[in-house]
Amino acid sequence: MSGSNTDKLTYYREIFLWNLEKNSTRVSTLQLAKDTLDYLRKVVNLGEYENIEDAVKLLRKEGSIIYGFNKNEYVIRNMVLSVIKMMREQWHRFKLGPEAILNPYESLNKLWSEGDNNDKQINPEKLKEETDSLIDELREEMKLCSKNMSKQTINHILKTDTVITFKLNTANTLKAFLQAARKVHPNLNIIQVSDTEEIGSFENETISSCDVPDAMGKATRVVISCAAVLADGSCIAQSGTLSLCLAAKRHSVPVLVLCVPYKLTPRFMQKSENFQIECNPMLAMEIKNLEAFENINVSSSIFDLIPADLISLYITPTSTVKSVHVSRLMGEYYHPEDLYGQD
DSSP: OOHHHHHHHHHHHHHHHHHHHHOSSOOOHHHHHHHHHHHHHHHHHHOOOSSHHHHHHHHHHHHHHHHHHOTTOHHHHHHHHHHHHHHHHHHHHHHHOTHHHHOHHHHHHHHHHHOOOTTOOOOHHHHHHHHHHHHHHHHHHHHHHHHHHHTTHHHHOOTTOEEEEEOGGGOHHHHHHHHHHHHHOTTOEEEEEOSSOOOOSSOOEEEOGGGHHHHHTTOSEEEEOOSEEETTSOEEEETTHHHHHHHHHHTTOOEEEEOOGGGEEOOOOSOGGGOOEEOOGGGTSOGGGTGGGTTOOOOOEEEEEEOGGGOOEEEOSSOEEOGGGTHHHHHHHSOGGGSSSOO
16 A cells, blocks of 8 residues: 555544544444444545455454454444455456346356456456445445334334333434334333433333333333344343343343344354443542542443343344344345454
8 A cells, every 4th residue: 555545544544543532422323333434435445455355454454453442332343344245245246247146146156166266356446436336325224224114113013012111312213213103103102211311302201220120010012222233142232221121031021122234243242241341430420429439449331231032023124033043134244254253
């Protein structure tokens, strides 16, 4: 890579990481996914490569830097893997010709006969142009996820349901989904669990975490959002969601989780019982109280790991999936060669 392009890429990377660090509160997963795609677009356009292996190597290198800066933000790695898959597929189109897309069976035969010739020369500018268009398409699909998911409310929410949700105002997709349900069923009973005072965008009852066991006795659905969906069907959600899901299991109440594609995370948690992602302790305790409690350790968890057996169904923009079948979705968005040796 030429010196000028390297300097530009370093500059854009520093801006991306600075924006990631400066936010005292976590930005939405959708916004972070868009910001990551914008940076990866610059990597694709400024990078210099003659074959697909060089392109993949560059994206992996840049991806490891930005993901390594904050490994708790799984969507960053997801976007890196998505862009790599786009480039791989576009390279295969150049290699096999446009007819390969129209006849997938013939494409498989050609791939088998031609072998793994990943060093074949390509037109870098054309590959950059096509990948740039695919990134635009992905961004548009991400914008429509919430709308498409909201159209499915009629299939999952009944007018007689009592729905319990968690911190409604901090999850835009969840809010849109329940707003759509309220439009279909104006008298739908929605109970929000939140330990902070929140003003909802529509009428609903708010209870504290301590009241969940009592409220769960009259609930018929639990609907939550998540930050990441793991390959084993478990998910990572806001801190406090685990106790809600455990109460739902005790009362045999189904738990529905809203899942957009960019949250599908192809990794496993080896020690779920030790899962802990903490944020700034100042969010849990005001600085004026520190002098009174000098020798204490303040743990401010930001996420919970929800095991797959607590989740009844994942609702995606196009379908519904049981937690045991989530791994099948991974192949649609990521290339298998990119899933090994990743942190």
